[in-house]
Amino acid sequence: MTATAMNLKGANLESAETPTQNEESADSLLQIRNLKKRFSLSGDFLEQLRFKGGKLVRHREYVHAINGVNLDIKRGEALCVVGESGCGKSTVARTVMGLLTPTEGEISYAGQRIDNLSSRELLPFRKRMQMIFQNPYASLNPRMTIQQTLEEPLRLHHPDWNRLKVQEKVQEVMSSVGIDPDWGKRFGHEFSGGQRQRIAIARALAVDPEFIVADEPISALDVSIQAQVLNLLMDAQRDRNLTYLFITHDLAVVEHFGTRVAVMYLGTVCEIATTATLFNKPRHPYTQALLSAIPRLEDDRPQHIRLKGEVPTPVNLPSGCVFHGRCPYANARCRQETPTLVTQLDGTRVACHAVEEDRL
Amino acid sequence: MALLEVTNLDVRFGLRQGEVRALRDVSFTLERGERLGIVGESGAGKSVAAFSLLNLIGKPGFIAGGSITFDGLELNSMSERALRKVRGNRISMIFQDPMMTLNPVLSIGEQMVECLKAHRRISSKQARAIALDKLQQVQIPSPETRLDQYPHELSGGMRQRIIIAIALLLDPDIIIADEPTTALDVTIQAEIMALLLELCEQHNVGLILITHDLGVVSQVTQRMLVMYAGRVIEQGPTREIINDPQHPYTQGLINALPQMATPGERLNQIRGSMPSLSNLPDGCAFHPRCDFINKANGEPRPACVQKVPEFVDSGNCRVACHMVAEMQEDRRLKLEEIS
Numbered sequence: 001m002t003a004t005a006m007n008l009k010g011a012n013l014e015s016a017e018t019p020t021q022n023e024e025s026a027d028s029l030l031q032i033r034n035l036k037k038r039f040s041l042s043g044d045f046l047e048q049l050r051f052k053g054g055k056l057v058r059h060r061e062y063v064h065a066i067n068g069v070n071l072d073i074k075r076g077e078a079l080c081v082v083g084e085s086g087c088g089k090s091t092v093a094r095t096v097m098g099l100l101t102p103t104e105g106e107i108s109y110a111g112q113r114i115d116n117l118s119s120r121e122l123l124p125f126r127k128r129m130q131m132i133f134q135n136p137y138a139s140l141n142p143r144m145t146i147q148q149t150l151e152e153p154l155r156l157h158h159p160d161w162n163r164l165k166v167q168e169k170v171q172e173v174m175s176s177v178g179i180d181p182d183w184g185k186r187f188g189h190e191f192s193g194g195q196r197q198r199i200a201i202a203r204a205l206a207v208d209p210e211f212i213v214a215d216e217p218i219s220a221l222d223v224s225i226q227a228q229v230l231n232l233l234m235d236a237q238r239d240r241n242l243t244y245l246f247i248t249h250d251l252a253v254v255e256h257f258g259t260r261v262a263v264m265y266l267g268t269v270c271e272i273a274t275t276a277t278l279f280n281k282p283r284h285p286y287t288q289a290l291l292s293a294i295p296r297l298e299d300d301r302p303q304h305i306r307l308k309g310e311v312p313t314p315v316n317l318p319s320g321c322v323f324h325g326r327c328p329y330a331n332a333r334c335r336q337e338t339p340t341l342v343t344q345l346d347g348t349r350v351a352c353h354a355v356e357e358d359r360l
Numbered sequence: 361m362a363l364l365e366v367t368n369l370d371v372r373f374g375l376r377q378g379e380v381r382a383l384r385d386v387s388f389t390l391e392r393g394e395r396l397g398i399v400g401e402s403g404a405g406k407s408v409a410a411f412s413l414l415n416l417i418g419k420p421g422f423i424a425g426g427s428i429t430f431d432g433l434e435l436n437s438m439s440e441r442a443l444r445k446v447r448g449n450r451i452s453m454i455f456q457d458p459m460m461t462l463n464p465v466l467s468i469g470e471q472m473v474e475c476l477k478a479h480r481r482i483s484s485k486q487a488r489a490i491a492l493d494k495l496q497q498v499q500i501p502s503p504e505t506r507l508d509q510y511p512h513e514l515s516g517g518m519r520q521r522i523i524i525a526i527a528l529l530l531d532p533d534i535i536i537a538d539e540p541t542t543a544l545d546v547t548i549q550a551e552i553m554a555l556l557l558e559l560c561e562q563h564n565v566g567l568i569l570i571t572h573d574l575g576v577v578s579q580v581t582q583r584m585l586v587m588y589a590g591r592v593i594e595q596g597p598t599r600e601i602i603n604d605p606q607h608p609y610t611q612g613l614i615n616a617l618p619q620m621a622t623p624g625e626r627l628n629q630i631r632g633s634m635p636s637l638s639n640l641p642d643g644c645a646f647h648p649r650c651d652f653i654n655k656a657n658g659e660p661r662p663a664c665v666q667k668v669p670e671f672v673d674s675g676n677c678r679v680a681c682h683m684v685a686e687m688q689e690d691r692r693l694k695l696e697e698i699s
Contacts, residue, residue: 223574235626256618256621293550294546295549296579297617
């Protein structure tokens with residue numbers, strides 16, 4: 001082993017021992033600690049009862065959507081969460097927004113715990129954090145005009161505002177997303193997908209939030225429209241000093257948009273790094289495979305890393321590292337022991353025994 | 361003569377509001393074993409173009425003009441009976457959603473055997489042997505078990521492999537793949553595309569790949585068509601179009617990709633959105649969004665507004681734009697300035 005490798009290993013060990021909680025909490029806006037969410041597959045109590053060997057037993061099955069996720073989102077950054085379908089990235093977004101209750105773990109916003117608040121107590125936080133959904137065809141109420149859609153959050157969060165003030169604000173937010181304020185009387189179905197997504201963004205921006213959770217906001221749009229909406233989100237970030245939690249499966253968008261990236265696989269975060277570091281030097285074997293699979297314009301003969309098999313079901317999670325069944329570097333330790341996120345020299349955090357042991 | 365020749369294809373949909381022209385003057389050729397990509401945004405007519413090749417356009421759509429010649433056969437004037445001998449046999453299709461394409465109440469084996477027996481006079485046993493061989497070719501683990509499984513027992517990637525196996529079942533001359541990987545994850549997409557490419561090369565099968573993903577087109581195809589509002593606006597060798605697009609729309613599309621911009625900077629977006637086919641602007645359909653305008657007054661060139669552009673040869677590519685010559689002149693001047 002070379003001297004640098006020794007150093008690297010030493011650094012790994014040190015940081016593994018220090019609690020990871022404190023290092024980033026200073027300027028973080030949102031903290032997710034050991035978040036777990038499982039969904040029951042077996043219905044209510046009576047449906048769970050089964051006969052087994054002459055006895056009545058209770059049989060329960062769960063989808064383990066998130067299994068111990070720790071994330072810190074710093075003020076002013078865009079944290080992108082990437083992963084393939086079923087990896088739990090949307091569940092993270094929905095749990096953060098309080099649309100789902102976590103099974104275990106804590107979520108704190110600006111230092112205050114929000115996952116156990118009642119909906120009344122949550123109201124002031126709802127004003128500060130807003131969400132943009134994937135499908136603009138489903139996220140706009142078809143029976144409300146655009147004006148009504150945009151007025152609703154304002155009336156809820158600013159009950160003291162008079163009608164004139166609300167209308168002024170709606171006009172302002174509409175023009176800021178590039179929608180003609182005269183279109184307020186129209187309904188959602190009269191607009192194209194790109195315009196609808198602009199309206200959904202306007203609705204999120206109407207209450208002047210500081211934090212926005214965007215769940216695949218451009219995936220349903222055409223290529224030329226994707227660029228428009230992405231530009232709009234970036235302009236909003238610059239002008240309003242927004243913080244984003246950006247959920248996507250499109251790595252090209254992440255490379256362009258993200259400050260930091262968290263890669264998820266089967267409900268766990270396997271690597272967190274700044275965008276440039278992750279794309280230049282992916283550490284985790286899964287990240288490497290994922291990045292090599294992006295279809296690029298330059299090369300006409302792709303050389304992507306082929307993974308064995310397919311993503312296992314989140315009902316019966318594999319033991320040890322969730323990725324071990326498909327990983328080319330897996331050994332006995334990977335099959336038994338679950339890896340934790342370990343900070344590397346350049347600040348990247350990787351959950352992989354092979355990286356830790358310098359086997360890659 | 362090319363294996364497949366499409367000339368001036370014109371497809372219309374008779375709707376209550378009036379006739380919508382989904383395809384206008386679409387012409388292209390495909391040689392034996394060649395891979396052709398058709399790109400465009402939703403509503404550009406790329407799927408209609410593919411479906412009309414096998415006359416799969418349902419009512420109220422109909423082919424209003426043009427001809428489709430495949431290996432000496434005139435496909436659009438053929439009887440339904442004769443066409444059925446071509447469909448699935450000499451030209452097969454792969455659709456976007458593998459769950460919708462497979463029959464949920466038949467096992468994989470039954471579906472494959474059914475397809476084989478519809479076109480060939482063979483015993484069920486022989487058909488099953490061929491099916492097994494094709495499943496092995498698409499690298500499905502434990503193919504014997506798969507034959508007796510039902511579609512819902514398989515994952516999305518596996519189902520799409522089965523669809524590819526079915527498409528290859530009768531050793532077709534051409535496979536038409538309509539967004540074959542759009543419903544799949546990136547890593548699975550990469551595997552499926554690599555597999556499709558490998559099999560097409562191995563069996564010398566022609567491929568018409570319809571997609572909105574320029575990255576996929578550039579990796580898989582040799583030639584490509586770019587469609588906009590029902591017309592082909594640019595066609596030529598894929599590499600040349602990707603590296604040096606001539607039509608302002610193609611340029612905009614490629615430049616709008618996040619990988620073309622510096623991270624953190626604004627993306628180069630195209631203004632506005634594609635017009636609806638029932639309400640196309642006069643002249644060049646792209647002119648309201650085109651950046652190539654009169655610099656003096658900021659208005660579009662008169663030619664672009666008045667006349668639909670004809671195809672102009674530009675190297676190995678053909679471009680439907682009035683301004684190609686002028687743009688090339690501009691670029692030449694710029695290059696001279698630099699040097």
